[in-house]
Amino acid sequence: MKRMPPPTTPAWLPGALLAGWLAALLALGSSAGPARADAGEQLHRCPPQVRLNPATATLQASAPGFAGQVSDQPLPLTGASAFDGPPEEGAALKPAASERGPNAPGGALSLTTWRFEGPYPAGKWMSCDYAQGVARLVLQLPPETARCVARTTMQKNPSRTSITLACR
Numbered sequence: 001m002k003r004m005p006p007p008t009t010p011a012w013l014p015g016a017l018l019a020g021w022l023a024a025l026l027a028l029g030s031s032a033g034p035a036r037a038d039a040g041e042q043l044h045r046c047p048p049q050v051r052l053n054p055a056t057a058t059l060q061a062s063a064p065g066f067a068g069q070v071s072d073q074p075l076p077l078t079g080a081s082a083f084d085g086p087p088e089e090g091a092a093l094k095p096a097a098s099e100r101g102p103n104a105p106g107g108a109l110s111l112t113t114w115r116f117e118g119p120y121p122a123g124k125w126m127s128c129d130y131a132q133g134v135a136r137l138v139l140q141l142p143p144e145t146a147r148c149v150a151r152t153t154m155q156k157n158p159s160r161t162s163i164t165l166a167c168r
Helices: 018-030
Strands: 040-046 075-084 097-100 108-115 126-131 135-140 147-156 160-167
Touching: 075 147, 075 160, 126 147, 126 160
Parallel strands: none
Antiparallel strands: 040 160, 075 126, 097 108, 108 147, 126 135, 147 160
8 A cells, every 4th residue: 555645635536337336335325324334344434523622722823923723613524534553643545446426315425445455563544534634533443454435425505524434
């Protein structure tokens, strides 16, 4: 698996065949319903938003005379990432495949797949990314995990992103 710097914007590759999408939708379930897992598959749903605690978060000002201020406004879910080792080390992994599918009843759908091949001495990690990576919820995966698929649904009205991580 190739390492790459954390992306600033998602990069999408051309779409897949409709039959593949239908199979993926059936395997991962609907974003509106409960998460279902095949045998040996672990499902993790990213919360739609997170909040920073202004009492404990700090912002370093880089301009003389300015002071940092942290808002308690919700940070929206914007993506998912995979890492070779703890995410704070910055070893983001390039997806093996990233595809957009047809619009589903819940909104626009995309599937991103990461394959974990070879040794990962520092561990395999996934994250739910908020506000383009300003904040992350991170999850260390079991060593035997071979792949993870992020099923992302984006709604326009109201604007909302939902992500389910399916790992096996």
